[in-house]
Every structure is written in C-alpha cells, then in structure tokens.
Amino acid sequence: MKKLKDSQRDWLNKIYNLIQEKDINDNERQILVQSKNAIEKGGRFESHMINLRNSLLPLVVIGNMSQEVRKFYKELRVDRKISLDADDSLPVGILNDKKIEL
Structure with missing residues (x-):
C-alpha cells in the first residue's frame, strides 16, 4: 500500500471501523471490505x-x-463532489463555458 495522506488515512479508518460495526448488514460489509482492499x-x-x-x-x-x-x-x-457547483455528484465537464455531463 502506498503512503496515504492524513485525510485519506482518516477515510480508510472510517471504512475499517464501519466494517467492524455489528449493526451493518452483509451487503454493506461486503462493499466496504472490497473498497478497503482496493x-x-x-x-x-x-x-x-x-x-x-x-x-x-x-x-x-x-x-x-x-x-x-x-x-x-x-x-x-458531501466530501466527494466531483465538480464545482455540481447540483449532483455525477461527473461534469466544462466545454466552451458550458456544463456537460460525461
């Protein structure tokens, strides 16, 4: 594993702690474990x-x-908005001062 920034390490710790949480369901745990491993x-x-x-x-x-x-x-x-002023979290690109969805 490459060295993570402090903020990235914080996110990884949050994922790890959630995996250990007894009240999450199996689907959630599977997704979290796959992400942690990746x-x-x-x-x-x-x-x-x-x-x-x-x-x-x-x-x-x-x-x-x-x-x-x-x-x-x-x-x-909230933390993972992809573009500035995006109304949602879908990837958005700027072309000739027009907002376009990728």
Whole structure:
C-alpha cells in the first residue's frame, strides 16, 4: 500500500471501523471490505472513493442501509463532489463555458 495522506488515512479508518460495526448488514460489509482492499492495494484513492460511493447508492435507493452506513454515505457524498457547483455528484465537464455531463 502506498503512503496515504492524513485525510485519506482518516477515510480508510472510517471504512475499517464501519466494517467492524455489528449493526451493518452483509451487503454493506461486503462493499466496504472490497473498497478497503482496493484502497490498500493502491491506485488512485479518489477513484476508489467514488467507486465506494457509487456502490452504496443502490442501497440508498432501495432503503436498505443501516444508520451507521447512511451517516457515512452522507459524509462521503458531501466530501466527494466531483465538480464545482455540481447540483449532483455525477461527473461534469466544462466545454466552451458550458456544463456537460460525461
């Protein structure tokens, strides 16, 4: 695992602590473990966090999310906005001063 910045280490610790939480469901735990393992293998930290956020989204939609993971997801969404002034968290690009979705 490559050396993480303090803020990245904080996120990894949050993921690890959630994995240990007894009140999360099996689907949440599986997603969190996969994300933790991917982060520890290396690569772009930001990509791993976006994948984690996107992996949790179906659980939000169907309402199958524990309170602990819901709190984490909300924090993750706020922290992981991809573009400035994005109304949502979808990737957005700028072309000729026009906002376009990628």
